[in-house]
Amino acid sequence: MNKNINKISQSLLLNIDTQTSLFESDRKVQPRSGPTDILYKGDNELVLRKLESCLKNSIDFCYIDPPYNTKSKFIYDDSRVSDNHITWGSHAEWMQFMTPRLVHLHSLLKDSGIVAISIDDYEQPYLRILLDQIFGESNFIACIAVCRSRNGKGSKDSIATNHEYIVVYGKSSKAKVVGFVESDLSSYDKEDEHGKYKVNGLFRKKGDASLREDRPNMYYPLYYDNDGNVFTENPDNLLKVSYPLDSKGIERRWLWGKEKATKESWKLTASKNGVIYVKNYHTADKRVKPRSLWVDNRYLTERATNQIKDIYGTKVFETPKPLELIEDLIISHTHKDALIIDFFAGTGTTAHAAFNLNQKDGGKRKVILVEQEQPIAKSHTAYKQGFRTISDITEFRLKWLEEKYNDFSFHSEVVS
Ligand SMILES: C[S@@+](CC[C@H](N)C(=O)[O-])C[C@H]1O[C@@H](n2cnc3c(N)ncnc32)[C@H](O)[C@@H]1O
16 A cells, blocks of 8 residues: 555545545546645656556646756756667667656546647657657647747757747547637627627538538538528529539539528528638637647746746746746646646646636646655755755745635645
């Protein structure tokens, strides 16, 4: 029985029946309640291994920002260099470090779960190889390029790199990126008694299986008046007629059969020359697909540094992520009540971002953070600020949130 990841933290996360052993694999998992996050302080490989015995197939979304292996002198070790490994060259040690963690993560994610990993050019191809092996090539979702600074790093190659990546994989084909809530309604330039709409989709089928003979019952005449109203009948012979013919006069088919078109003809509209469109109505739950290029001043690293200074008073951490980047990632990739994990927590941005989103949309997202208890060098600014381990820095932000907001609370636990 695992003594470190205790019943308190388990019940906080899952509201599980604490009378039964936490580590029985067939334990019943019940809906969660309360906004409590958890910080595990310890090596993430150990924590993930222990979580695996009780949280298999439970996590909706994972965001991680692992060390990029830049060889820089950061508060944490960012130098994992191998001596020319026969296959992976100098990248083998970093890959060996990441592999067990990604394997454990895979087993913790639900089948519908998604992982998003920040990385830069140096390890990105090697990370992709690991993820292809562990998650499967077919579960690759995207490699988002994020602009992280306006000017970029000075470069020997005369290109100043100012982007990095977020690599996204699903656990299975059940993983669906939910997309952004559509906030810009300016394109909905028309309105009727059913709401605001835009006209941007042909009612004539295009592409595969679009010919009349593919679906003969979806080839029928439609009728329209001068106001663009569409009908399936023309009792008084006063209406104009339209058939699903393409620009070359080839007989195609409509998107719906006649019965549906009759019932839902209010969703159709005709142009002056008889082209039939489906009205695209705005609805509150309408989502927009994220694009693979993310450029926004809110995503710049300098913004994250300012946020850290606001919370900690000074720059105690070299590589924080901006809150807005993680908020946008979470909101576009998973649902409002998601259980989220970040096992390279750093300053705890992921917990802060999820909490901000809960405040905005009433969600019940919960976050599991993991950060190592690595001692901080005496020469580091963070040490001078009173922090002794890196997980102290994570915990500080969570306490800061707790003091500031009544509805944020967390539980922390040392795992050794
Ligand atoms: C790039 S930073 C993450 C920064 C974070 N996204 C933020 O916004 O502050 C990587 C973090 O992973 C932590 N880390 C590295 N190896 C770890 C391990 N084996 N177990 C737990 N944490 C680890 C480091 O201490 C560091 O805080």
